[in-house]
Amino acid sequence: MKIRRVIIASFVLIISILWAQQIELPKNPLQGQIVFEEKQCIECHAIGGYGGTEGPDLSQELYFGSVLELASIIWNHTPQMNRKFRQLRMDRPQFTQEEMLDLFGFLYYLRYLGEPGSVAKGKKLLEAKGCKVCHAVAGKGGTVGPDFEQLQQYDSPLYLVQAMWNHGETMQEELKKSGMTFPTLTGQDISDIAAYIRQATTGNVVIRMAPGDPTEGKTIFRDKQCENCHLVEGKVKKVGPNLSRIELKKGVTEVASLMWNHGPKMLESMKKESIEWPHFKTNEMADLIAYLYFLGFEDKPGDEADGERTFTAKGCTDCHKKGGGGRGPDLASIKRFDSPIRMIQLMWNHASEMEDLLITQNKELPQLSTKEMRDLYAYLRKMTQK
Template identity: 40%
Template sequence: MAPQGYGRRQVLFSGSVRVVDFLMLLCFFLVIFFWVAGQASAQPLFSPTQDPMAGSRIFGAKGCSKCHAIEGIGGKVGPDLGKISGRRSFYDLAAAMWNHLPRMGKQMQQMGLGRLQLSPGETGDLIAFLYTLNYFSRPGDSKAGRQLFLKKQCVACHQVGGTGGVIGPSLDNLAQQGSPIFLASAMWNHGPAMAEAMRAKKMERPNFSGAELENLVAYLKSASPGQGTEKLYLLPGRPDEGRELFIKKRCGDCHSIKGLGGKVGGELAERKVQLGLVEFAAGMWNKAPAMLKEMKGRNIPVPQLQAEEMADIVAYLYAVQYFAQPGDARKGEHLAAAKGCLRCHQMDGKGGQIGPNFKKVAGLDQPATIISAMWNHGSTMEQKMREMSLQWPLLKGAEMADLVFFIQTQGRNQ
């Protein structure tokens, strides 16, 4: 049974979206996002044991917030984790935690904080929480959005608050929905008609960055009538439904997910930058001409997408990147030697005697268990490496995936 009220597909809140609103809304979304992913009839997109809601509590209880902020709330010693761009897959985040462990340990010591320990469950929950931080966009700048509305010539066809052209529909109602996902679906569905209108008026078709679209949404909210008292809605997506829609709408004819699907539009699960709602909306608009041309050449009908369908597809594409890197045991074995792991750990009778033999450690069957062990023993490893005049080995996300998968295979071969 789904959480109560989920069938309505709307999360309700009022007024401007402040940071506190953002975090509360994020927590509500996380429950739905991971619950649905775990309930999917096909293979789950997320591990059902990883709970981002619990991860948010761990972030506070373990003292992470004393050094790190999320959207300005928290410490100033470390970077604001809500404002870091780039990939955030499970292994990217695990690698970042590992790479910064010596620096974090030193800082905690200076602040009189003990080295925190994380159980496998806590590790998985914390990483799941950090993964979802950039799904929702930060509030944009309404003044900058107004300038964009004029500069990009949106005003030539659309009205907001009674000002603007009448060729296209008024954007007041769109603004009152309060979610960029409504804007994304409207821009996609009306894209061909908008392109024709712009050609008729000899207007250049504008492109938008994610930040620009955030500002534009902020302007639409501020300029539309009754924006201060109207209720705003945001749609949380359902990854399992998004997967079905991705197939049904024939997105897979051009785009691939983990190697399955078309090659024209590229691989969507291996993006260098993780796209949230607004970035996805901007990308859909900017690439619409090329996509429409390709669909026409392949005799693929242009799919219409309701806002809730768009939300589901975005949630699916966001979810598939969580464990995007599957890991390669052979590469992991080479890394274990190249990164100096075998100076302390033993494998197949080779290696050091300081640390435990990978094959004799029970329970290393889950990625979070291995990351937890690496984190908890970090201070001991750091001390031993100093004694041996070894540098702390840095790992990329893909390397962490390979190393973890290799260690998993050692446990399975006991």
């Protein structure tokens, strides 16, 4: 009993925190892989070549938009998917809101892991970017910085980035002293260098890239004073760019490279604002980058008035009438309509019944664009709050 009460209490706490933030962030984006398998998506869809072939491989396509962009894609394929479900005599899965969040977090996350690095390119890059002026590999090269051979714990791109970042201030001073320019890096460069270092090191410890916890990352973003210069929402102008406005829907190493490349300017403004160069330990960089990455997961707000028009134009009012009396329920009575994920969960769970009813009227399930999804959410949210 006690355990259950604790679970419920923490659940309520989590929900209320999410509510206050308006952003829903999955704690561990890889959790959704379990949902993906349990709900049998894997029977028809592969991820990176592993899984069924009835539907497209979901890691090959570009579904890395916001929650409602993803929702629009899935919704619009519902009729074809339903047909396959019937053909294969599979039950159409139902979702709880938490499962839906995990699933969407997972699909969004697929791209995050990025492209694998190339050892050969990494080797060339260490020369081309001037790293070897100061660093050696197995004794060959400069001695200003440490030998890469000792860096076995940095074989994951995230650990490499974290270590580079931590030494960023010293490295920049050394660069100035020797009159060298700051080496900018693309995301692919970082993957390649990590691949090379992984191969060059003598150790055989395999450290997998920790996925990063976006909710932790949000705390780190505040604790490391990133917030002093960067907004992620809101309009007030700050010293650094608003990070939710820039395209951070990229792989992990690309997000890392953005930070790295802006390092020198950031250091300058940090000195001006008397903020110390932030250092990261253990999994902090991974969490922080996961958070930045997930900023693109949140949707821009929709337009309530357009949502009301969409609701009529798409025929939702044929079945959902104010005060009830239609084939479907009055949507104003939905409880806990607190997030786009909630809307998707409800719509997914009811899609078969909606479709069956529509078929009897010789109509098709209406297609919904991202904008229409966003507007519908704004409209339904307002409606359910009355």
